[in-house]
Amino acid sequence: MTHTNKATLTRRELLIQLCKLLKEGTIEDQIDRIPLNMRPKGNQSLRCCIHKDRAVLKYKIMALLGFNVDDETDELTSLRDYVLRAKQRKSLTSKVMTVVDEACSSCQQGSYQISNMCQGCEARPCSENCPKNAVNFINGHAEINHETCVNCGKCMNECPFHAIIYRPVPCEEACPVKAISKDEQGIEHIDHDKCIYCGKCMASCPYGAIMEKSHIIEIFQAWENGKKIIALVAPSIAAQFRQSMPKVYNAIKKIGFYDIIEVAKGAEYTIEHESQEWSEKMHSGCQFMTSSCCHAYTELVNKHISELKDKVSDTPTPMFYAGKLAKEQYSDALTVFIGPCTAKRHEAYFLENIDYTLSFEELGALLIANNIDIEKMDNEINMQFADSNVQFFAQSGGVTDAISKKTGNILQSEIINGINKASIRQLKQIAKGKTESNFIEVMSCENGCVAGVNTLIKGKQALEIFKKNQNEIGR
Amino acid sequence: MCKEQKYIIQICTGTLCHVMGGAELPALIDYLPKNLKLKVQIKGMVCANYCKDQTKKPPFVLINSELMQEADLEKIINYLQKCENNDTYQ
Numbered sequence: 001m002t003h004t005n006k007a008t009l010t011r012r013e014l015l016i017q018l019c020k021l022l023k024e025g026t027i028e029d030q031i032d033r034i035p036l037n038m039r040p041k042g043n044q045s046l047r048c049c050i051h052k053d054r055a056v057l058k059y060k061i062m063a064l065l066g067f068n069v070d071d072e073t074d075e076l077t078s079l080r081d082y083v084l085r086a087k088q089r090k091s092l093t094s095k096v097m098t099v100v101d102e103a104c105s106s107c108q109q110g111s112y113q114i115s116n117m118c119q120g121c122e123a124r125p126c127s128e129n130c131p132k133n134a135v136n137f138i139n140g141h142a143e144i145n146h147e148t149c150v151n152c153g154k155c156m157n158e159c160p161f162h163a164i165i166y167r168p169v170p171c172e173e174a175c176p177v178k179a180i181s182k183d184e185q186g187i188e189h190i191d192h193d194k195c196i197y198c199g200k201c202m203a204s205c206p207y208g209a210i211m212e213k214s215h216i217i218e219i220f221q222a223w224e225n226g227k228k229i230i231a232l233v234a235p236s237i238a239a240q241f242r243q244s245m246p247k248v249y250n251a252i253k254k255i256g257f258y259d260i261i262e263v264a265k266g267a268e269y270t271i272e273h274e275s276q277e278w279s280e281k282m283h284s285g286c287q288f289m290t291s292s293c294c295h296a297y298t299e300l301v302n303k304h305i306s307e308l309k310d311k312v313s314d315t316p317t318p319m320f321y322a323g324k325l326a327k328e329q330y331s332d333a334l335t336v337f338i339g340p341c342t343a344k345r346h347e348a349y350f351l352e353n354i355d356y357t358l359s360f361e362e363l364g365a366l367l368i369a370n371n372i373d374i375e376k377m378d379n380e381i382n383m384q385f386a387d388s389n390v391q392f393f394a395q396s397g398g399v400t401d402a403i404s405k406k407t408g409n410i411l412q413s414e415i416i417n418g419i420n421k422a423s424i425r426q427l428k429q430i431a432k433g434k435t436e437s438n439f440i441e442v443m444s445c446e447n448g449c450v451a452g453v454n455t456l457i458k459g460k461q462a463l464e465i466f467k468k469n470q471n472e473i474g475r
Numbered sequence: 476m477c478k479e480q481k482y483i484i485q486i487c488t489g490t491l492c493h494v495m496g497g498a499e500l501p502a503l504i505d506y507l508p509k510n511l512k513l514k515v516q517i518k519g520m521v522c523a524n525y526c527k528d529q530t531k532k533p534p535f536v537l538i539n540s541e542l543m544q545e546a547d548l549e550k551i552i553n554y555l556q557k558c559e560n561n562d563t564y565q
Binding site: 009012013240241242243361364365372373374375456457458460461 | 494498501521
């Protein structure tokens with residue numbers, strides 16, 4: 001019914017526990033107790049037994065501490081040891097997601113299955129239409145020979161009783177670029193040469209087995225060392241909390257951020273630059289240009305649609321400019337991007353001016369660990385909000401609107417709302433020049449960043465809150 | 476039997492409840508079955524510190540004066556239906 005499910009809530013609960021211990025300064029002594037406290041003796045277990053549950057939680061925490069779960073060499077390594085190692089490490093890696101093998105249920109290979117709805121009819125269109133003769137009848141009941149079946153799905157389409165079903169592997173199904181696949185044990189692995197960091201596998205796994213590697217340890221370390229940290233907040237935040245924007249920003253400041261810079265401020269520069277670039281390109285006879293602000297999309301082009309490379313705008317993303325602004329203003333500070341995006345974590349790794357990233361879930365956990373209730377915050381804030389024009393960047397179509405206004409409405413645009421297998425085929429066609437448009441906007445998440453992977457609210461409700469907030473501050 | 480808005484549902488708007496799934500509970504209005512649609516009023520409520528009780532888990536919802544912990548849409552609807560059924564038999 002809603003997009004928050006028990007697996008997401010487990011992840012959030014872990015984040016909250018982790019942040020609380022970091023805040024109290026008792027992380028080293030208490031961290032190994034988290035799995036025990038969350039699954040106490042005598043409690044019902046989600047999986048086969050509480051010991052399995054606890055092991056899953058342990059490895060999920062390991063991921064939240066910023067480690068690759070498959071890098072573990074000694075199973076006896078305690079979470080305390082991992083905390084100590086995390087505190088000593090010097091750098092992050094560009095691999096932003098990790099599969100918790102203990103949690104991966106090794107879903108059976110996606111395949112067509114005959115259910116007991118099969119009536120063993122006389123027509124037997126399933127077997128008649130199978131190009132590989134993989135459907136046989138045993139005791140008057142259809143059966144698929146998975147050795148010869150090629151998963152074409154013809155049998156399912158032909159069965160008059162709808163007795164044949166397709167059982168997918170959720171993460172593989174969600175991945176638009178076939179970057180996640182099984183090893184011999186059936187455990188999923190991410191191929192980083194193909195991965196575009198869209199986070200769709202993470203959002204789709206019913207076991208919560210794919211985790212983002214958090215930067216939370218690094219951020220707390222920085223606070224402990226007395227560093228100033230500047231929060232660069234993505235515009236999609238306006239869809240995340242029901243309170244007003246000043247209250248939300250005051251709450252973020254109260255966590256301990258030295259100042260806040262709206263990433264939308266950076267978007268002002270992106271628009272300026274991208275509009276100019278578009279005009280120049282059109283003058284020089286280019287057929288079309290595509291947006292570049294979605295990092296999952298630019299990775300998609302780099303890794304899978306190289307023929308589109310020269311069509312992607314060279315303009316840096318709003319996050320890039322926001323980081324630059326922050327470092328110009330506070331040269332001694334660290335910057336943390338706060339947003340709903342897994343791909344931004346990957347992008348940030350390569351940007352000099354962005355030190356760390358936080359998801360909206362992690363932001364929520366930080367607020368809770370600091371006992372901050374947004375509702376009780378002051379409704380006044382002394383800060384410069386970004387231009388109204390760019391706030392809609394977080395929504396699909398927002399980039400197009402902003403550039404269209406800047407360039408005098410001569411844009412003929414096409415919006416690719418969400419990267420999936422079908423839209424990738426469409427993009428490949430566009431790369432061949434099969435388009436009437438001169439500007440193509442691509443967003444990896446359907447509806448744009450307001451529906452990002454790591455959001456607290458999605459869909460209709462998120463859009464309602466977003467609109468309400470935009471109206472309130474008069475933009 | 477009471478007519479309209481027999482059930483007042485107050486969803487905690489505190490940050491803890493919000494993060495732990497309360498954020499999406501206002502969607503209840505779209506999921507209410509026909510027989511309940513006109514009988515329910517949904518409101519927000521300021522954090523009343525139910526979360527300070529370590530034995531209870533968020534998100535919290537008050538249905539009239541009944542406190543529900545770990546609330547989700549299914550749980551709320553089931554509870555309301557049960558109330559309705561009890562009323563019919565009485």
